[in-house]
Amino acid sequence: MDSRHMGESLPRLVAQLVASYASDERTQYIDREYLPARHVIVEICELLLELTYPGYFGRTGLTRHNISYHVGELLPRLWELLTDQVTRCLCHRHECGQGSRDEVVEPPCRDEAVALVTKFLSRLPAVRACLAEDVQAAYDGDPAAESTSEVILAYPGVLAITIYRFAHELYRLHVPLVPRIMAEHAHHLTGIDIHPGARIGRCFFIDHGTGVVIGETAEIGDHVKIYQGVTLGALSFEKDERGRLIRGYKRHPTVGNHVTIYANAIVLGGDTQLGDGSIIGGSVFLTRDVASGHQVTITPPVLKVRPPPGQELQQGHLGDGI
Numbered sequence: 001m002d003s004r005h006m007g008e009s010l011p012r013l014v015a016q017l018v019a020s021y022a023s024d025e026r027t028q029y030i031d032r033e034y035l036p037a038r039h040v041i042v043e044i045c046e047l048l049l050e051l052t053y054p055g056y057f058g059r060t061g062l063t064r065h066n067i068s069y070h071v072g073e074l075l076p077r078l079w080e081l082l083t084d085q086v087t088r089c090l091c092h093r094h095e096c097g098q099g100s101r102d103e104v105v106e107p108p109c110r111d112e113a114v115a116l117v118t119k120f121l122s123r124l125p126a127v128r129a130c131l132a133e134d135v136q137a138a139y140d141g142d143p144a145a146e147s148t149s150e151v152i153l154a155y156p157g158v159l160a161i162t163i164y165r166f167a168h169e170l171y172r173l174h175v176p177l178v179p180r181i182m183a184e185h186a187h188h189l190t191g192i193d194i195h196p197g198a199r200i201g202r203c204f205f206i207d208h209g210t211g212v213v214i215g216e217t218a219e220i221g222d223h224v225k226i227y228q229g230v231t232l233g234a235l236s237f238e239k240d241e242r243g244r245l246i247r248g249y250k251r252h253p254t255v256g257n258h259v260t261i262y263a264n265a266i267v268l269g270g271d272t273q274l275g276d277g278s279i280i281g282g283s284v285f286l287t288r289d290v291a292s293g294h295q296v297t298i299t300p301p302v303l304k305v306r307p308p309p310g311q312e313l314q315q316g317h318l319g320d321g322i
Contacts, residue, residue: 034091040081041181047078048166049159052128056152079117082178086113089177116173127165130202134161137203141225156190157206167196198232200224201257208263215252217270224255227263227282235269235287256292 021028029035050058051074054067062070090109138151138158145151151158163186167179179196187193191210194200198214201222206212208228214220218232234251250270259274261267262282267274274280275292284296 032095034088034095036085036088036092036177036181038181038185040085041178042185044078044081044085044178045163045166045182045185047074047081049162050074051078051124052131052162053152056149075121079121082120083110083113083117085178086116086175089175093176116170116175119173120169120175123169127169131162131165133203134158134165134205137205137223137225138207141205142207155209156192157209157212160186160190160192160194160209160212161200161204161206164194164196164198164200168198168200171196198252211264217250218252219254221255221257221259221276223258224260226261227265229264230261231266231268233266233268235272 021030046057049056051071054070055062058074059070087110090112094109135148135151135158138155139145139148142151145155163182167182167186170182171179183194183196192206192212194212194214195216195218197216198218198220200214200218200220201224203223204220205225206227207225211229212226213231213233215233220232232253232255237251238246238249240246252270253267253272253274255261255267255274256276256278258277259279261274261280262284264282265280265284265286267280267284267286269287271289272287273289275290275294277293278290279295280286280290281295281297284298286296290296
């Protein structure tokens with residue numbers, strides 16, 4: 001389409017698009033004001049990483065003499081950005097519930113946001129202590145790791161868990177939208193999808209990590225190790241009399257302490273419990289409880305290896321039916 005034809009068709013295309021906006025409000029946010037900004041929430045994640053792992057993220061060359069000044073610079077910036085985004089999200093919730101932005105009064109939303117962000121920031125030292133144990137668990141759990149520095153800088157599981165733990169604190173404070181956007185940012189970076197509502201204990205390690213999914217109501221104990229492709233998901237979804245999904249009930253498994261779940265295992269259902277010390281083998285599909293200390297594996301598949309036509313199978317190599 002050349003510029004002349006575009007000029008002729010532009011008014012019609014504009015009118016069609018605008019009409020489509022008016023016909024379905026689910027995919028537009030017009031005549032309303034309050035939404036969080038994804039790029040700002042990404043910046044918040046980066047500030048949290050810099051505060052959690054000083055010297056590894058953001059500014060380098062930190063010393064005992066300048067660290068207090070550095071943290072004193074970061075915290076007000078984090079407070080300002082997060083308070084603004086939480087205010088927007090609280091106002092958005094009111095705006096959507098009331099149907100008119102004219103009824104939304106921003107100052108009460110900001111007052112609530114200030115209180116929530118203040119509580120969140122007060123939890124940073126405790127979250128950081130928990131993350132130090134996660135880093136140690138990753139180092140202890142992977143013989144390929146040469147140092148905790150390698151774990152912090154290079155392991156996607158540690159990055160995903162770090163952002164999850166902060167998102168979870170905001171989720172516990174009932175902050176809307178921000179925790180989910182944080183979690184999806186981590187998902188985008190790592191391929192690991194952890195809902196911020198999941199409850200995860202101490203010393204948690206995700207090895208490799210790609211394709212891991214942990215649902216909203218999953219509960220995971222201490223010293224748990226899972227591998228790539230593991231799903232802790234829902235078995236089914238309950239619906240009301242109108243066929244709409246019921247929300248808020250437990251849909252995802254409970255995992256005890258010192259449990260290992262190997263690659264591509266799928267564990268489903270809110271009533272499914274994995275007892276302490278249990279081991280779930282690779283590619284297992286599980287919808288029932290596993291008692292403490294038990295192992296679950298699947299029967300190995302039958303492999304068929306055929307040589308090229310006219311060539312005998314070499315001694316020591318796999319043959320048919322092995």
